[in-house]
Amino acid sequence: MSSFFSLITFLFLFSFLTSFRASAQDPYFLNHNCPNSTTYSSNSTYFTNLKTLLSSLSSPNASYSTGFQNATVGQAPDRVTGLFLCRGDLSPEVCRNCVAFSVNETLTRCPNQREAVFYYEECILRYSHKNILSTTTTNEGEFILSNPNNISPIQKQINQFTGLVSSNMNQAAIEAANRSIKFSTIKTELTELQTLYGLVQCTPDLSRENCMSCLTSSINRMPLSRIGARQFWPSCNSRYELYAFYNETAIGTPPPPPPPLRFPGSTPPLTSPSLPGKSGSSNVLVVAIVVPIIVAVLLFIAGYCFFAKRAKKTYGTAPALDGKDSSD
Incomplete structure (x- = not known):
């Protein structure tokens, strides 16, 4: 597992260094249609x-x-x-x-x-020349970029990572669709050394329903098993990376992410056990462990008191041998 995290860290550094650009440079052209x-x-x-x-x-x-x-x-x-x-x-x-x-x-x-x-x-x-306002365009002008590196060569870890990206990005889509600016970001800790960053955006002229539909389709079009990807339509776009590609200071503190996904098996989850949003699962686990212990202790105490009382009663009424005290 340590080698897996080392691989993620290396790919993260490579992706960050190759994507870094000075803010003073001209806007970075991506594509056109x-x-x-x-x-x-x-x-x-x-x-x-x-x-x-x-x-x-x-x-x-x-x-x-x-x-x-x-x-x-x-x-x-x-x-x-x-x-x-x-x-x-x-x-x-x-x-x-x-x-x-x-x-x-x-x-x-x-x-x-x-x-x-x-x-x-x-x-x-x-x-x-057509009416493009308040209208969702998802049938033309599509543009997708993705990092060539998968998150892991192990399919089980790929599935786990894909589930985490999908759930967090769709949560961001819900928040964006409900906001007037039609924009939202997410930040979720995967490990103590690695964090998932995501961004979704629609043109603000879209309705809540049209924005949500556009973003859901956009997220589904991205290759979620890569260490970073983005998808563009004229009406909306989505992006996730393993580095902070957006200005966190400008948008303030993002809303808390949904509870991380748990998968059965021996592979530890990508999420850190100290992450917020896990109190519900933790409370259920604590109750499941503590309640049987308390019940067992109470039964033990009750049993002990019952037998102790019975033994005391028996010893207190036993007759002396031959009518004499046992010390004679």
């Missing part, structure tokens, strides 16, 4: 409306403090709708920098396309 099914010309009304939209989203007056804004410019068939979504743990300055940077690259990465989505580490930028 711009289908060629519909296009526009450079002298079209749609292109004029698109430039107006992008200018609006990247203006100094945009809602960088909330991390989300949408806008619509023009009339059908040249109407264009767009939005940006910044990661919920980032500052308005980081959000603004990412949006401005992505707008500058938009027409280079997707020239002449009427719809496109751009994924960056810090934000998402999207526009379309």
